[in-house]
Amino acid sequence: xxxxxxxxxxxxxxxxxxxxxxxxxxxxxxxxxxxxxxxxxxxxxxxxxxxxxxxxxxxxxxxxxxxxxxxxxxxxxxxxxxxxxxxxxxxxxxxxxxxxxxxxxxxxxxxxxxxxxxxxxxxxxxxxxxxxxxxxxxxxxxxxxxxxxxxxxxxxxxxxxxxxxxxxxxxxxxxxxxxxxxxxxxxxxxxxxxxxxxxxxxxxxxxxxxxxxxxxxxxxxxxxxxxxxxxxxxxxxxxxxxxxxxxxxxxxxxxxxxxxxxxxxxxxxxxxxxxxxxxxxxxxxxxxxxxxxxxxxxxxxxxxxxxxxxxxxxxxxxxxxxxxxx
Numbered sequence: 001x002x003x004x005x006x007x008x009x010x011x012x013x014x015x016x017x018x019x020x021x022x023x024x025x026x027x028x029x030x031x032x033x034x035x036x037x038x039x040x041x042x043x044x045x046x047x048x049x050x051x052x053x054x055x056x057x058x059x060x061x062x063x064x065x066x067x068x069x070x071x072x073x074x075x076x077x078x079x080x081x082x083x084x085x086x087x088x089x090x091x092x093x094x095x096x097x098x099x100x101x102x103x104x105x106x107x108x109x110x111x112x113x114x115x116x117x118x119x120x121x122x123x124x125x126x127x128x129x130x131x132x133x134x135x136x137x138x139x140x141x142x143x144x145x146x147x148x149x150x151x152x153x154x155x156x157x158x159x160x161x162x163x164x165x166x167x168x169x170x171x172x173x174x175x176x177x178x179x180x181x182x183x184x185x186x187x188x189x190x191x192x193x194x195x196x197x198x199x200x201x202x203x204x205x206x207x208x209x210x211x212x213x214x215x216x217x218x219x220x221x222x223x224x225x226x227x228x229x230x231x232x233x234x235x236x237x238x239x240x241x242x243x244x245x246x247x248x249x250x251x252x253x254x255x256x257x258x259x260x261x262x263x264x265x266x267x268x269x270x271x272x273x274x275x276x277x278x279x280x281x282x283x284x285x286x287x288x289x290x291x292x293x294x295x296x297x298x299x300x301x302x303x304x305x306x307x308x309x310x311x312x313x314x315x316x317x318x319x320x321x322x323x324x325x326x
Contacts, residue, residue: 024304036055050274078159087127089121090124151164161187191242197223201274251272260306270309
């Protein structure tokens with residue numbers, strides 16, 4: 001006589017058993033909080049399309065960093081919102097620029113907080129593209145040289161990780177070479193390896209004031225229809241010296257995370273981008289989903305697909321929810 005029907009429900013019947021056999025968890029230590037730093041003084045300025053997210057002046061960053069560290073989060077991803085822009089984005093690699101000063105302020109206030117910095121030119125160029133434009137197109141090789149300068153400036157200020165995000169060919173190799181030559185071999189690279197041209201970036205472009213003034217970014221960001229190309233880009237960045245690989249947007253890249261997890265030994269990071277955050281906020285405000293439950297489910301799905309870490313604007317709220325449960 002056989003064992004009878006397979007009764008999977010035995011492990012679902014009580015909360016205690018469900019917790020005991022849960023396969024995937026999300027904790028504050030898995031989350032990275034994006035931080036926007038702007039020029040000038042005054043109180044934090046809200047970002048209209050991203051409820052609860054603000055741009056901070058340098059004077060506020062120390063206190064903010066202490067709070068973030070105290071909330072159980074271990075890492076931030078820093079973005080500069082430049083006031084001065086020019087065709088080449090020169091402020092991006094200025095030693096006394098916005099991001100280097102922000103890194104130093106955070107480092108003084110929260111020494112144990114891991115600081116990653118976005119390495120791109122889009123927020124600093126007058127045309128809004130991610131690199132140097134020549135004859136109406138982004139010049140790949142001229143751009144990667146400048147990304148190396150940006151990375152060195154951030155590393156010299158104390159960044160633990162630099163995150164090249166311009167989606168130029170060879171940018172990881174160029175950044176690694178520049179860092180090593182400048183004596184920053186200990187600085188890691190978080191590569192935006194699979195970054196799709198996506199409709200979900202619109203709120204971020206408002207936050208950064210970085211929308212292109214002509215054309216779009218589909219000439220250098222990956223077509224979201226192309227999974228094999230994304231996996232090739234991840235393999236290439238790993239070979240060029242990346243220490244961690246990022247995919248974005250997160251929710252529309254779950255299949256890529258799962259496939260990459262089987263192929264790539266490096267830590268994988270998924271970015272739950274501004275549009276994903278804004279959609280969840282809008283649905284919660286409309287009363288059609290329970291915000292806490294929906295956010296927890298999406299973060300768990302991203303981790304279940306293979307992400308070691310998740311960049312999310314919900315990091316601080318999620319950490320608060322965890323504290324409320326303990």
